[in-house]
Amino acid sequence: MILTDTWKWLVDGANWSGTDGILHRLEQHVIYTLITLAISCLIALPLGSWIAHTGHGRWLVSLANAVRAVPSLGLLCILGIWASSHISGDLALTGPSIAVLVVLALPPLLAGAYAGVTEVDPAARDAAKGMGMTGAQVFAKVELPNSLPLVFSGLRSASLQVIATATIAAFLGIGGLGRFLLDGQASGEYQVMIGGSVLVAVLALLVDLLFALAQRYLVSPGLTGRRVRRHTAGTGTGNLDPATNLDGEKATA
Amino acid sequence: MIRFEQVVKTFPDGTTAVDHLSLEAPTGKITVLVGPSGCGKTTSLRMINRMIDPTGGRILIDDQDVMDVDAPKLRRGIGYVIQHAGLFPHRTVADNVATVPLLLGTPKAEAKERAHEVLELVGLPGDFADRYPAQLSGGQQQRVGVARALAADPPVMLMDEPFSAVDPVVRDQLQDEFLRLQSELGKTIVFVTHDIDEAIKLGDQVAVMRVGGKLAQLAEPAYLLAHPIDDFVSDFIGRDRGYRALSFTESPRLPLAPEPSVALGATVDEARAATGDDWLLVVADGRPQGWIEPERITAPIEQGMLHRGGTVATEHGPLRAALDAALSSPSRRGVIVDDDGKLLGTVRAHQVLSAIERADRPEVHEEDIAPTESVGEAAP
Numbered sequence: 187m188i189l190t191d192t193w194k195w196l197v198d199g200a201n202w203s204g205t206d207g208i209l210h211r212l213e214q215h216v217i218y219t220l221i222t223l224a225i226s227c228l229i230a231l232p233l234g235s236w237i238a239h240t241g242h243g244r245w246l247v248s249l250a251n252a253v254r255a256v257p258s259l260g261l262l263c264i265l266g267i268w269a270s271s272h273i274s275g276d277l278a279l280t281g282p283s284i285a286v287l288v289v290l291a292l293p294p295l296l297a298g299a300y301a302g303v304t305e306v307d308p309a310a311r312d313a314a315k316g317m318g319m320t321g322a323q324v325f326a327k328v329e330l331p332n333s334l335p336l337v338f339s340g341l342r343s344a345s346l347q348v349i350a351t352a353t354i355a356a357f358l359g360i361g362g363l364g365r366f367l368l369d370g371q372a373s374g375e376y377q378v379m380i381g382g383s384v385l386v387a388v389l390a391l392l393v394d395l396l397f398a399l400a401q402r403y404l405v406s407p408g409l410t411g412r413r414v415r416r417h418t419a420g421t422g423t424g425n426l427d428p429a430t431n432l433d434g435e436k437a438t439a
Numbered sequence: 440m441i442r443f444e445q446v447v448k449t450f451p452d453g454t455t456a457v458d459h460l461s462l463e464a465p466t467g468k469i470t471v472l473v474g475p476s477g478c479g480k481t482t483s484l485r486m487i488n489r490m491i492d493p494t495g496g497r498i499l500i501d502d503q504d505v506m507d508v509d510a511p512k513l514r515r516g517i518g519y520v521i522q523h524a525g526l527f528p529h530r531t532v533a534d535n536v537a538t539v540p541l542l543l544g545t546p547k548a549e550a551k552e553r554a555h556e557v558l559e560l561v562g563l564p565g566d567f568a569d570r571y572p573a574q575l576s577g578g579q580q581q582r583v584g585v586a587r588a589l590a591a592d593p594p595v596m597l598m599d600e601p602f603s604a605v606d607p608v609v610r611d612q613l614q615d616e617f618l619r620l621q622s623e624l625g626k627t628i629v630f631v632t633h634d635i636d637e638a639i640k641l642g643d644q645v646a647v648m649r650v651g652g653k654l655a656q657l658a659e660p661a662y663l664l665a666h667p668i669d670d671f672v673s674d675f676i677g678r679d680r681g682y683r684a685l686s687f688t689e690s691p692r693l694p695l696a697p698e699p700s701v702a703l704g705a706t707v708d709e710a711r712a713a714t715g716d717d718w719l720l721v722v723a724d725g726r727p728q729g730w731i732e733p734e735r736i737t738a739p740i741e742q743g744m745l746h747r748g749g750t751v752a753t754e755h756g757p758l759r760a761a762l763d764a765a766l767s768s769p770s771r772r773g774v775i776v777d778d779d780g781k782l783l784g785t786v787r788a789h790q791v792l793s794a795i796e797r798a799d800r801p802e803v804h805e806e807d808i809a810p811t812e813s814v815g816e817a818a819p
């Protein structure tokens with residue numbers, strides 16, 4: 187039975203240790219993902235906010251979305267072949283892989299930051315200025331916190347994208363969980379292939395869960411319409427007017 | 440005092456929104472800018488706190504040209520109530536209100552305390568403070584908008600249609616509270632509305648603007664009603680001008696007739712013995728409660744039996760209230776009370792009318808008699 191074989195492979199402690207072990211592969215996968223997300227955020231978040239703020243360079247957002255249509259495997263191969271003839275050492279493999287992953291992560295992040303800042307209620311922005319906030323204060327105190335829901339949804343779809351695509355990067359020989367798919371196929375051990383896929387899926391879910399928690403913590407309840415816990419305990423009137431309360435679960439879904 | 444000197448605003452697209460506007464908003468008074476949509480009210484208001492920079496002329500606050508002050512600093516010193524409130528959706532009501540004090544460097548705890556104080560002032564008790572704007576009704580949001588503008592206790596307030604997004608009943612209530620608040624606070628207020636009734640109710644002086652951003656007339660409400668300077672202003676002010684103007688004429692000493700009355704709980708016989716008339720006034724603690732018809736009752740008088748159509752006017756209130764009391768009373772006798780609400784007597788419509796005939800009408804200002812080319816010039 188393939189499923190029981192997969193289960194046996196997953197729970198076998200021997201498969202978890204060593205340089206070919208699950209733990210090491212998992213670590214590689216997570217590190218590539220984190221490096222990619224960090225680089226992409228550093229590029230996309232300021233850029234997206236700047237585009238939204240100034241209205242300059244909206245074509246960049248469209249371009250980024252067009253790039254999404256390019257097949258990631260093809261892009262990866264081209265970059266890999268090009269890099270191996272131009273760069274030597276470890277970087278020849280990891281460099282192009284991470285570059286491709288960044289290219290894939292940018293569009294959702296850029297779109298999220300752009301839409302997030304664009305869709306801040308103009309009246310709130312106007313009020314912030316009218317209360318005497320400087321340009322930087324308007325950004326930090328009003329635009330940024332109000333754009334967080336969309337920034338987070340961009341971040342979450344970028345992270346899913348990166349975790350999935352990092353699997354393919356194993357073709358370039360950079361390791362990560364994708365190796366199990368390659369090795370399993372090569373040796374005909376299908377339980378290894380399936381086990382590797384399961385691990386990728388579980389990792390993706392866990393990371394998404396982490397971001398969901400962070401989002402819950404960082405995004406103001408005033409924006410998500412989550413029920414606000416009242417601190418005035420004991421009044422018995424803690425329930426909010428249902429008519430004015432927003433749809434409870436919309437933003438965390 | 441805020442002074443507009445020949446202020447012009449022409450937008451880059453060529454629209455002249457404000458055209459050589461000159462007017463003065465005196466310290467401690469409410470100046471209302473009113474006019475049809477697109478006449479440049481908002482633009483005029485926003486030039487005071489430099490949300491828009493004028494292209495000509497200048498605006499002085501206490502003799503200081505606003506263009507000489509750093510814009511964010513200027514704005515922190517001026518309360519600004521934005522059309523449709525414009526609250527920060529991600530901040531609680533208390534944090535919204537504490538915005539300007541925090542920008543000014545007030546310690547957090549102190550700013551929070553101040554926020555609660557101001558919220559109380561605008562009629563939003565403690566448990567609203569932790570809500571978010573999305574959990575408030577339109578009227579409540581507008582109150583928060585007013586509270587936010589008041590929080591740093593600025594001497595000058597700019598208010599852009601602050602009561603527009605609510606139904607007439609709530610608007611009336613907000614206006615009354617606003618006037619009560621202003622009588623305590625005595626701010627210098629520039630108030631924008633397109634509702635002439637609101638302008639007349641709230642303004643110490645009213646500036647009527649016409650499309651194209653020109654000042655049509657600047658006057659006290661009573662004067663405006665009595666002497667609109669031209670057809671545009673009289674059309675804009677609308678109907679019932681004569682009757683509405685009575686709101687501003689204090690009642691002279693009216694010839695009050697003593698009115699027989701019985702207290703709540705009086706028996707049928709007591710009620711019938713009290714008067715020979717069809718209608719009898721019922722009081723509680725000396726305060727009028729309503730009218731009854733003694734011939735029609737069969738049991739001791741209770742609240743539920745009273746006819747409540749009649750309004751009550753105070754002795755030194757406006758003539759409009761006295762006339763209305765007489766017109767609305769089922770007995771045709773208008774009930775007049777003292778400042779404590781105790782019955783003084785009644786007055787009949789013809790007596791109020793002759794008082795009206797004797798009352799002074801606002802003097803016509805000389806320059807209003809023959810309107811010249813310079814309609815932009817204001818009556819003082």
Ligand SMILES: Nc1ncnc2c1ncn2[C@@H]1O[C@H](COP(=O)(O)OP(=O)(O)OP(=O)(O)O)[C@@H](O)[C@H]1O
Nearest residue numbers: 450452454456475476477478479480481482483633
């Ligand atoms: N940024 C802008 N660029 C060009 N024209 C503008 C701009 N802002 C306002 N205007 C024009 O200036 C005129 C006055 O606008 P303003 O907003 O001051 O009117 P308003 O009296 O406040 O009207 P409303 O009662 O509808 O709020 C209008 O014709 C408007 O179209």
Ligand SMILES: [Mg+2]
Nearest residue numbers: 480481482522
């Ligand atoms: Mg306006």
